[in-house]
Amino acid sequence: MLRQISLAQLGLVLGGLLTIVGFWAYFADYATLNLAGFFYGIPLLLGGLALKAAELEPTPFSEPTSPEVLALREQQATPTQNQVRKDVTRYRYGQSAHLIDALERLQLGRTDEDHPQLQGLRETAVEGAYGLILEFYSPFVPLSVWEEKRDKLAKFFGPNIRVQIEQPEADCVDLMMIAEKEEGVGSRESGLEN
Known part of the structure; x- marks a missing residue:
């Protein structure tokens, strides 16, 4: 079952969500949530994009x-x-x-x-x-x-x-x-x- 899941898709979804939460927290002045969103979200999003480019x-x-x-x-x-x-x-x-x-x-x-x-x-x-x-x-x-x-x-x-x-x-x-x-x-x- 796990082999049928696209790691690229998973990285894009999770990374995108965390990045959006990071931006929202930045503008809402939640510093801790902002850092978590940016430090985890952006790398996951970039990793998902890299995997998508190399996905078969x-x-x-x-x-x-x-x-x-x-x-x-x-x-x-x-x-x-x-x-x-x-x-x-x-x-x-x-x-x-x-x-x-x-x-x-x-x-x-x-x-x-x-x-x-x-x-x-x-x-x-x-x-x-x-x-x-x-x-x-x-x-x-x-x-x-x-x-x-x-x-x-x-x-x-x-x-x-x-x-x-x-x-x-x-x-x-x-x-x-x-x-x-x-x-x-x-x-x-x-x-x-x-």
Whole structure:
């Protein structure tokens, strides 16, 4: 729940309120309230503005997840799938795009402008397995490049994940991360460690 709250918005609201109270207290001759309003309000307001400038909004789900798929997620989702889903559906600060580090490591695009942009995500069942689908707008990275990187993507996103690439329309690519059954007992490790 907290990851759905914008720290920038919170800073702007609290900072704005405290600053207004500070100005009101200044003109009403309440020195203590005036100092509190200015010393806490203005820095919070400026911090909120700085965060707003560096804010990356959560990626929306393109369609609601059915209860059946939610049950599959609970049973089969790998730690990497859960981490990716949680990371892209929360506010981020100081990044130009969701999953930018992964896209750079996988060499999908040469500059920030060339990198595919995550537009949405959805969860589905693929032949009885849990699948997380990342929907990218990819005008500068053609489908052929995505296809060439399929094995690299599967290794990067961790064990027990099969990757499929689809192009639903021009300049769009769907990256499907499909959970596979574990071969042995043991902990799963992710290639997406922070």
